Amino acid sequence: MLELKAINAGYGNVQVLRNLSLTAKPGQVTCVMGRNGAGKTTMLRTIMGQVQAQAGSITLNNTPLHGLPAHEVPRHGIGYVPQGRRLFGELTVAQNIEIGLMTRHKTAKTRDYVLSLFPRLRERLAQRSSTLSGGEQQMLAIARALCLEPAVLLLDEPTEGLQPSMITLIRETLLTLKATGVATILVEQRVDAVLSMANQIAFVSNGTVAETLENTNLTPATPQFQTYVGI
Structure with a gap:
């Protein structure tokens, strides 16, 4: 299980993540949604050690990852597909x-x-x-x-600009990985793609996870999509 607890991070004097906490469980897809500039990509880069956490902790099965140099993080079983x-x-x-x-x-x-x-x-x-x-x-x-x-797979906007057949293939692949126990964190803006595969949806706003919903009876009309994503 990957756990982020009270993470602060940013670039120079610009703070982007503010007390951000998130959990990704084995065999589940956690989708992260939010408006542009909310901090989604910075969160992924912080997990990967490309941006150093200024406060808080990042652990994989209780093994600390925060503070590791970026080239060491993948060796612990974190796969990253950047935008x-x-x-x-x-x-x-x-x-x-x-x-x-x-x-x-x-x-x-x-x-x-x-x-x-x-x-x-x-x-x-x-x-x-x-x-x-x-x-x-x-x-x-x-x-x-x-x-x-990987024990954990991070994907940043993997369906951006792709035709429907490719989006379907990516969705099927993630569902296959989910069945093998991989924990996936998926940054995505397409509600249709999200609802078809996510176990939970974390809405990021102003650098923190403002709300997390289990994907049970969610629909595109769920108010949080408009509130946090503007869809």
């Missing part, structure tokens, strides 16, 4: 996947499992990643993160 994918564009699909495997010394067995989730990537292993379509690049970014065999 914009951040692939190594000049490297092939196979090479990008290999970099993911190297992070936690995973083997061909992990590689085969990941490629079974994204069969199209197997057809493009020798292709330079910068030449892939947007949807294929998103597949590769998720595949590279899954090569860590």
Whole structure:
């Protein structure tokens, strides 16, 4: 279980996160929603050590992650798919996947499992990643993160700009991962995508989690979507 408790973080003198607390449980998808500038991406970057927490704690199964250098966090089993994918564009699909495997010394067995989730990537292993379509690049970014065999997967706006068939594939992949016990934190603005896969929805406002709802009888007309997201 990943737990954030009373996190303060920001950039220089600009504080973005204010006493933010969040829990992501194994086998569940926690969706984080909020307006632009609310602090969603900063929260993910703080978990990954790219932004240092100024106060509070971040733990994975009671192991502290706060204070670790950024390159150490993935080795504890945190996979991260940032907005914009951040692939190594000049490297092939196979090479990008290999970099993911190297992070936690995973083997061909992990590689085969990941490629079974994204069969199209197997057809493009020798292709330079910068030449892939947007949807294929998103597949590769998720595949590279899954090569860590993560306990927790962080995704920042994974469906942005994608066609419906790709969004469906991402949703099916996350549901598969949920069944294997992976805890997922999904930053997303599409209510239709959220409602189809999230166990709980955390609404971020002004750098803190203002409200968390279990996804039982939520609909697009639920008032919090308008209050916190403006939908």
